[in-house]
Amino acid sequence: MATQRTLSIIKPDAVAKNVIGEIYSRFEKAGLKIVAAKMLHLSREQAEGFYAEHKERGFFADLVGFMTSGPVMVQVLEGDDAVARNRDLMGATNPKEAAPGTIRADFAQSIDANAVHGSDSPESAQREVAYFFGEDEICPRG
Ligand code: RTP
Numbered sequence: 001m002a003t004q005r006t007l008s009i010i011k012p013d014a015v016a017k018n019v020i021g022e023i024y025s026r027f028e029k030a031g032l033k034i035v036a037a038k039m040l041h042l043s044r045e046q047a048e049g050f051y052a053e054h055k056e057r058g059f060f061a062d063l064v065g066f067m068t069s070g071p072v073m074v075q076v077l078e079g080d081d082a083v084a085r086n087r088d089l090m091g092a093t094n095p096k097e098a099a100p101g102t103i104r105a106d107f108a109q110s111i112d113a114n115a116v117h118g119s120d121s122p123e124s125a126q127r128e129v130a131y132f133f134g135e136d137e138i139c140p141r142g
């Protein structure tokens with residue numbers, strides 16, 4: 001499996017709980033390397049653009065409201081099969097359905113405040129990484 005990149009966001013609930021380091025540790029223990037990172041307080045326009053694929057969904061306004069409610073930590077993860085590996089670490093969207101030991105099972109409260117985002121395919125990853133980072137802001141680490 002070739003090295004892949006994926007976009008990860010630690011959402012406002014997890015930043016507020018002060019568990020950025022604990023979540024980073026899970027990425028590192030799973031063999032994913034952080035090759036770019038920034039803390040941002042998303043504007044409404046940034047959140048709407050990022051989640052544009054969901055704009056017709058009933059939960060869109062709540063999602064945008066939540067994602068702009070406080071700072072987020074945005075990072076690019078690199079490693080073998082990084083997209084699927086990160087989704088496995090995250091667990092199911094609804095923390096009540098997330099497998100024990102996953103990030104959402106351990107740190108999330110609800111389907112809205114669910115601790116982390118991760119790209120859901122290599123195509124989404126490419127778009128999402130480029131949404132937040134220029135190529136000159138990414139430091140491949142081999
Ligand atoms: P994410 O994009 O944040 O990594 O989460 P995901 O792939 O697991 O879930 P997705 O279907 O892409 O939905 C994006 C976010 O919208 C919220 N959501 N609410 N009330 C609902 O039925 C509902 N469904 C989704 C969640 O916060 C989800 O993470």
Ligand code: MG
Pocket residue numbers: 118120
């Ligand atoms: Mg998604």
